[in-house]
């Protein structure tokens with residue numbers, strides 16, 4: 009399914025990030041989550057986890073799914089975090105600010121493991137050190 | 138011991154009414170008045186995951202070292218780089234950022250701050266069209282209509298609505314919330330939208346079109362019918378919004394990353410600012426950005442005052458240059474245009490897109506931080522940070538660009554440094570010693 013990705017704060021994301029708990033399970037459960045509406049969730053087959061892929065297909069990340077009335081069909085939301093930023097478009101349109109809001113992404117059901125923030129850095133950014 | 142009127146060093150709200158009771162013996166801290174986010178950071182003073190020892194990475198292994206060894210290695214990394222990049226994060230004082238800017242100038246590298254990945258486009262929009270601004274107090278006392286555009290204030294600056302925006306009783310808004318109409322513009326049904334009187338649930342990336350349509354209506358014209366499909370908002374609702382604005386005594390508009398990070402970027406802000414100017418022909422109206430990071434406004438003020446540009450500075454030619462898209466953090470890293478990095482008080486690896494973050498993790502990096510996070514994991518040298526407004530004094534700029542001087546209620550836990558400013562001064566001395574040797 010193609011969707012527009014929105015990212016932003018949630019209060020618990022803020023609480024955990026500012027409290028220095030980015031490597032906690034609670035942070036992963038709060039932030040490694042893709043919010044979508046019931047209609048999109050059903051069309052994907054009600055998966056527990058989804059993989060979100062950037063438009064250019066270069067980056068993919070597995071996150072939990074969450075159904076909410078806050079979203080409209082064709083739009084997904086991931087709290088701002090390392091998981092969301094894996095698929096945020098790095099183009100800045102000559103402003104310096106990447107497209108944290110409105111990046112097109114592909115969302116599919118997956119069985120892949122959801123990585124913790126530390127695992128994302130070590131496996132995806134530091135080549136498995 | 139109880140301390141009153143402590144400044145919260147977490148978001149741009151810089152709340153100045155926090156009360157804390159620190160029990161050093163039992164290592165507990167009781168925090169009153171701060172929000173969930175603020176409280177979490179105050180707990181860092183006594184937390185057991187606080188970084189207390191400098192570390193370096195050697196042959197892939199992380200080991201604890203003395204402050205002096207860590208500073209030596211940091212200086213080596215920065216002096217030996219051909220183009221070291223300085224990311225002077227916003228969760229620290231202007232005083233520390235100032236030293237960082239001077240180091241960048243001395244070494245001829247680019248320097249940037251959280252503004253670039255936050256309200257950078259907003260600042261660019263202001264450069265294009267100027268801004269009708271006001272302090273938070275003006276808006277609190279006068280505004281009877283409040284618009285949150287592209288910002289979920291309840292979750293990004295949790296006390297904004299209660300301290301400055303919607304609920305407080307002002308001089309001309311004596312009944313607080315009852316004297317104010319609140320409108321939220323957001324593609325998502327956020328808690329802020331739920332608390333509003335009117336929610337314009339626009340389609341993503343259609344802020345420019347919606348602002349243009351409001352502008353057209355304000356000028357007495359009929360917007361093109363296609364704007365309904367593009368924005369998802371009926372023209373009748375747009376007309377109602379404009380009428381509400383014109384009938385108010387004072388409209389305070391707060392913009393967030395929803396406007397400046399969506400498609401259109403600084404052009405969205407530019408047209409919003411022009412709409413505000415036009416609205417001042419009918420009523421009083423001001424606009425301000427809700428700045429998520431604590432002292433992010435401070436870097437803009439400081440860099441403009443010292444070097445003439447608000448962010449994305451490059452000292453490569455010996456004088457400051459500013460070219461967003463070339464000299465800004467995400468672009469420099471995406472284009473692999475720097476070969477070492479210094480990151481202060483910001484979890485940069487967490488906050489930038491994968492292409493840029495991956496390169497940042499590959500190059501030698503020095504960071505100052507208080508807790509384990511992706512940036513400390515990817516760094517080659519980690520210097521423990523001192524928490525501003527809790528363990529040292531200094532200056533922040535609040536969201537409305539008002540400078541706020543803060544004083545500590547306890548001391549730095551490190552005998553080697555009093556503040557991040559102090560750490561940077563020590564680093565600068567080592568860098569100078571190497572360069573001048």
Ligand code: SF4
Nearest residue numbers: 145148152172175296
């Ligand atoms: S709103 Fe911001 S400044 Fe105020 S207490 Fe919360 S985090 Fe701190």
